[in-house]
Amino acid sequence: MLEKILQLKSQSMTISQIAEECGLTIGQVKYRLQKGKSKSEQESHQPNHQLPQKAEPDDNQGWRLASYYGRDIIKAMAQGPTVLFVYWEITWPRMRMVASYLQSDYRQIQKGIRIYDVTDRLFDGHNAHWHRDFQIQEEANGWYVNDLQPDRTYIVDFGLFDQNRFCPILRSESVVTPRNTRAVWGEPLIEPVTQTSVPSWFENFSSYSLYTKSTP
Amino acid sequence: MHHGYLALVLHAHLPYVRHGDRDDCLEERWIYEAMLESYLPILLVCEKLLEDRIDFRLTVAVSPTLLSMLEDELVQSRFRIHLRKTVELAGREVRRSVEHPKEHRLAKMYLERFREIVTYCTKHQYSLIPALKKLQDSGCVEVITCAATHAFLPYVETEEAIRAQLLTGIETHTRILGKRPTGIWLPECGYTLGLDRLLKEAGIRYFFVDSHTIQHATPHPRRGLYAPLLTPYDVAAFARDEVASRQVWSSYDGYPGDFDYREYYRDIGFDREMTYIEPYIHPAGIRVHTGLKYHRITGKNVEKDWYDPQLAREKAEAHAQHFLEHRERQVRETAVWMDREPLVVATYDAELFGHWWYEGPQFLDHLLRKTAMASDEVRLITPAAYLERYPENDRARLPMSSWGRNGYGEVWLNERNDWLYRHLHQAEREMVEAVIQVHRQQDHGEKAEFGVRCLRQAARELMLAQSSDWSFIMDGQTVVEYAVRRVHDHLTRFFELIEMVRSDQYEPVKIQSMEMAYPLFPDVRERYYLPASMHKVNVSQQMVAVSQAHGTQPRILMLSWEFPPYVVGGLGRAVYDLAIHLVRLGVEVHVLTGSADRVAGSEWLEGIHVHRVNTFSTAEQEDFLQWVFQLNLAIVDTVEQMRREGFYPDLIHAHDWLVGWAAVEMKHRWNLPLISTIHALEHGRHQGIHSPLQQRIHDCERELCKVSDRIFVCSQYMMEEVKRLFGMAEEKMCLIYNGVESPPDLSEEMSRHMEEVRRELGLGQGPMLFFVGRLVKEKGVHLLLHAVSRLRHEHPDLTLVIAGKGPMREELQDLAHRYGIASEVRFLGFVEDERRNVLFRLADVAVFPSLYEPFGIVALEAMSFGTPLLAADTGGLREIVRHQENGVTMYAGDVDSLVNQLRWLLNHPEDRIFMSKVAQSEVQSRYAWTHLAQKTVEQYRMLLPAVRPDEEVDLVSSKVP
Structure with a gap:
């Protein structure tokens, strides 16, 4: 059954289409794919697994949380003044698009994340103070970025290295690392804000946004 | 002389550990142990103070999960059993130790203590809520709230989920205690940028942070830790005092480690032989703390000595005195440089007092009594009262922070628990989406009712999964399996519920069983998850x-x-x-x-x-x-x-x-x-x-x-x-052709505008040629420049206006120089629509000498303005322009042809105007957008599945006014 699912998947079918084709539920298809994936991971030894070992429970019996949610996301969280935790999920359809753009097998493409220091900048992709790249293993889905500066604003891209050029395919929201020293003399005083309906400046959490914002 | 204030703040929290389906869950004991050893003793201390008419002040934060368990009848009845068994065990201990006077004395102490608590509980039907309310109403104790399930808010992904945590907490608190809280204990003192906005929105006036949060605020606060700091949204942040914390908290030199105090880890639950202790421990034979402990700490790596209650009581009093003296010195020294009476905020976990530190409630009793009665330098106050006294405070931005290890988020986010967040964040987003979905549905039938019930239970499950306790346990590696199981089960149920909402297929039995398993927050509202913009x-x-x-x-x-x-x-x-x-x-x-x-x-x-x-x-x-x-x-x-x-x-x-x-x-x-x-x-x-x-x-x-x-x-x-x-x-x-809009008739204002543009561009009375389009090779502008250079002797007053931008602009400008016609050519760059239309009207000939032109919309536009047209006979242009009928054409790429046709047009003004009129009327009939759009819709309809026949009319012919 797994063979058939993989075959259908390679034909650009969605999970729900595969489920219909095989007479399975969507959950069953996902489960089989996950099992297949973890099996192939075991088989292909990764001596250089750069990710720290997780305390995530093993694939024990009765484990029913999904490994993938089918939503493209990259999220950066400040663990402290100098460390960010980044996690991501890249969905198959997105990989399929990327593969079509790069005209190669997605699995063969070197993936990476790029962190940008965008403090006090309206970031346009090229005006960061600096950026740093990390190469990522195929099956990694999270990363700790160390040795950052406190009280700076960061954005992280997930992307691909195509002929040594970084090609971003997913961008995180910005996150601020906390300041861990006394403020220097001369920082401007802060005026009170009365309007609470919209953030008046940077916030470290996101608001669910509806795509229709303006009215005629 | 009075110098300053002390605010004592206790934070009481336990995760929701009620397990309705079974009575042998080890973790459920947490609540019974805390009630017996901490909550009841603290309540008793406070009641005694009130009885003695001591005017003390104490601030207590009670988490909504704890409040929910305290009001729960099952928890109350199970506590009754727990207490009864504990009394029974103490009784057996008294009889067992008759031969050993030291032990006997201690066993009797416990028996008396437990009987006292039984009496108290019987009086209150085992509910602590009325007692808490009574303290609150006395005005001596201020009860504040916490996030609904004690979620570590900096790691909650969305504003909506934070709002739900805050509002559910506040509503639960208000319902149970009958008074809306004005302050909040942020779980783990976890603060992050923007949280103050949501606190303000929820009507919260103050919260607590760790001292480094204030020390690293921007700009640097003048009064340091001794006064609250306002956030940009005017919510007050109180810093917990480092020294006061350390004196009580420190495992190294804190009071609770004193050798005369009771040893927590020597419990008869572990010491007695199995046959004797079996009825009082876990049914599976797992030994647990019974609360009966006979030894004092004694020292490090030494034989534990018997506990001496008298000695310990004296120590608690001495420590209270020591603590107070330090606070007095602190405010005395601070008052010297500060412009007002300083405030010291001392905050502790309530469970420390009694449960971990057996003599803690006695310490509290002595401290509150001594400060209220005997200190003329320090007065007790609540943060709310301090704010009333000093409403004006400095304002600053606070960094993300917590009171956890190293001061930030690493306890709740590290290799042991980071896997949680992708699930929790996904759940938040799905929650918001499902609420939006149900909110949009207009029906109010039975299904809608199930939808709302599902969402409310989903909200409970999500919030329970968000408790910081689970990531904390994974970090500390204590009861990891339990924590993992709890998160897993809550999230699994959550996703099941959301799936029901999404598919509109409800399983009432399942929903009901989930509601019964976690019957907290009965009034939770799914609307808390509705994005703020949706409320508009x-x-x-x-x-x-x-x-x-x-x-x-x-x-x-x-x-x-x-x-x-x-x-x-x-x-x-x-x-x-x-x-x-x-x-x-x-x-x-x-x-x-x-x-x-x-x-x-x-x-x-x-x-x-x-x-x-x-x-x-x-x-x-x-x-x-x-x-x-x-x-x-x-x-x-x-x-x-x-x-x-x-x-x-x-x-x-x-x-x-x-x-x-x-x-x-x-x-x-x-x-x-x-x-x-x-x-x-x-x-x-x-x-x-x-x-x-x-x-x-x-x-x-x-x-x-x-x-x-x-x-x-x-x-x-x-x-x-x-x-x-x-x-x-x-x-x-x-x-399907591209269409053009018919331009409006020439108005007086437009004529004026045209004259302005004519002056501005320095156009003389001679003929004006006009090109508009991207400046790329395929448009053939270079040919046009060449042609103008050849015609300038015959038509010295000729000007050429070129509108548009593109990669060839500089090259074309150079070319104009080389042809010596730079002064006759105007490169305008990109022009707005309005200006472009004016230029069409001003032009005597519009020239489009394209090498390649798939359609040539500009030609149609020229025609619609009645501008005489010269176009290359290529691509789509060939289909639009018919030579000598509605314009003239040239051979594509042929300069000679271009020169010839231009010359003819310039020399035959009447002919060119006649042709332009033909063109204008043709455009209006053949290239009208209404017609083309209808044709497009017909094509759409052929591809759309199963459109009902009666709607076909609507699709094509109906027009919205």
């Missing part, structure tokens, strides 16, 4: 209107890389005009396009929904192909998000290869019909394919044509090209 009526009305309209009218996704006001060539204009006329026919059109310099987002533009999407970098900075791909990714992401919010398109209409990846992907992903309009082809633009990039684009065009269900072309010429280059079948293609 007009926005949701618009969406409801849109949804309701759907069902009768097709919903089209129109993909175009350019769209007004960002227009490079004719494509953006053509898409805009088509969209407007489709909207007038009642079609719902969503245009997806790049944001260019504008802010990404959605707007309503003359009835068109325009969604501008962001790319990761701008087109100028990136290599073009990569930028195009990013645009395609962003388009797909936006539509994906639209679908999540319940907007399902019926058909995709793509314009040119630049949106090809998105179009092909969306067709596959959602099985939608795809129509592509091919406006131009790479092969034609370059008269062949010469480079790898051109080959790449050529391939993209081929792929788009191949996948499309239908291909629109705008000229017979393009039809032939597509057929020839990609081998497309003619049945799959459809010729």
Whole structure:
């Protein structure tokens, strides 16, 4: 059954289409794919697994949380003044698009994340103070970025290295690392804000946004 | 003399550990142990103080999960059993130890103590709530709240989920204690940027942070830790005092480690033989703490000595005195430099007092008594009262922080627990989406009721999964299995509930069993998860209107890389005009396009929904192909998000290869019909394919044509090209011209405007030639410059106006210099529509000497203004312009031909004006947008599945006024 699912998947079918084709539920298809994936991971030894070992429970019996949610996301969280935790999920359809753009097998493409220091900048992709790249293993889905500066604003891209050029395919929201020293003399005083309906400046959490914002 | 204040704050919290289905859960003992050893003793201390008429002040934060358990009848009845067994065990201990006076004395101490508590509990029917209320009403104890399930708020992903935690907490508190809290204990003192806005919105006036949060605030606070600091939204942050904390907390030199105090880890539950202790421990024979402990700490690595209550009591009193003296010195020293009476805030976990530190309640008793009665330097106060006394405070921004290890988030986010967040964040987003979905449905039937019940239970499950306790346990590696199981089970149930809502298929039995398993927060409201913007009526009305309209009218996704006001060539204009006329026919059109310099987002533009999407970098900075791909990714992401919010398109209409990846992907992903309009082809633009990039684009065009269900072309010429280059079948293609709007009649104001422009550009009385378009080779502008240079002797007063930008601009300007006609030629760069229209009216001849022109919308525009026209006989232009009938044509790429035709036109003003009138009336009949849009809708309809026949009329002929 797994063979058939993989075959259908390679034909650009969605999970729900595969489920219909095989007479399975969507959950069953996902489960089989996950099992297949973890099996192939075991088989292909990764001596250089750069990710720290997780305390995530093993694939024990009765484990029913999904490994993938089918939503493209990259999220950066400040663990402290100098460390960010980044996690991501890249969905198959997105990989399929990327593969079509790069005209190669997605699995063969070197993936990476790029962190940008965008403090006090309206970031346009090229005006960061600096950026740093990390190469990522195929099956990694999270990363700790160390040795950052406190009280700076960061954005992280997930992307691909195509002929040594970084090609971003997913961008995180910005996150601020906390300041861990006394403020220097001369920082401007802060005026009170009365309007609470919209953030008046940077916030470290996101608001669910509806795509229709303006009215005629 | 009175110098300052002390605010004592206790934070009481336990995760929700009620297990209704079984009474042997080890973790459920946490609540019974805490009640017996901490909560009841602290309550008793406070009541005794009130009885003795001591005017003390104490602030107590009680978490909503704890409050919910305290009011729960099952928890109360199980506590009764727990207490009864403990009394029974103490009784047996008394009898057992008759022979050993030291032990006997201690056993009797416990028995008396427990009997006292039984008496108290019997009086209150085992509910601690009335006692808490009584303290609150006395005015001596201020009870504040906490986030609903003690979630570590900096790691909650969305504003909506934070709001739900805050509001559920506040509502639960208000319902149970009858008074709305004004302060909050942020779980783990976890603060992050922007949280103050939501606190303010929820009506919270103050909260607590760790001392480094205030020390590292910006700007640096003048009063340091001894006064609250206002956040930008005017919520007060109180810093917990470092020294006061350390004296009580420190495992190294804190009071609780004193050798005379009771040893926590020597418990008879572990010491007695199994047959004796069996009835009082876990049914499976797992030894537990019984609360009966006979030894004092004694020292490090020494034999434990017997506990001496008298000695310990004296120590607690001495420590209280020591603590107070330190506070007195602190405020005395601070008052010297401060402009007001300083405040020291001492905050502790309530469970420390009694449970971990057995003598803690005695310490508290002595401290409160001594401070209230005997200290003339320090007074007790609540934070709320201090704020009333000093409402004016400095304002600053606070950094993200907590009171955990190293001061930030590492306890709740590290290798042991980071896996939680992808699940929790996903759950938050799905919660918000499901609430929006149900909120939009207008029906109120039985199903809607189930929907709301599902959402409310989902909210409970999500909040329970969010408790910081689980990540804390994983970090500390204590009862990891339990914590993992709890998160897993809550989230699993959550996703099941959401699936029911999404599919509108409810399983009442299942819902009910989940409600019974976790019966907390009975009044939780799913609406807390509704985005704030949804509360604004007009926005949701618009969406409801849109949804309701759907069902009768097709919903089209129109993909175009350019769209007004960002227009490079004719494509953006053509898409805009088509969209407007489709909207007038009642079609719902969503245009997806790049944001260019504008802010990404959605707007309503003359009835068109325009969604501008962001790319990761701008087109100028990136290599073009990569930028195009990013645009395609962003388009797909936006539509994906639209679908999540319940907007399902019926058909995709793509314009040119630049949106090809998105179009092909969306067709596959959602099985939608795809129509592509091919406006131009790479092969034609370059008269062949010469480079790898051109080959790449050529391939993209081929792929788009191949996948499309239908291909629109705008000229017979393009039809032939597509057929020839990609081998497309003619049945799959459809010729739909681009249209033009008829310009308004010439008004006086416009005439004035024309004169202004004429003066501004320094146009003399001689004839004016006009070109508008991108400055690229294929437009043939270089030919035009050459021709003008050859005609200038015959027509010395001739001027040429060139509007538009492009890569060849500089080269063309150089060329004009070399021809010696720089003073006759005006390069205007990009011009706005209005100005362009004026130029059309001013021109004596509009010249389009293109080498390649798939359609030639500019020619139609010239015709619509009645401007005499000269065009190359190439591509679409050939189909529009008929030589010597509605304009004149030249051989494409032939300068001599261009010179000849120009000369003829300049020398025959009457003929050229006659032809322009013919052209003008032809445009109005043949290229009218209304007609072309109707033809487009007919094509849409052929691809749309199962449109009911009675609606066909609506699709094509009905017009929205």
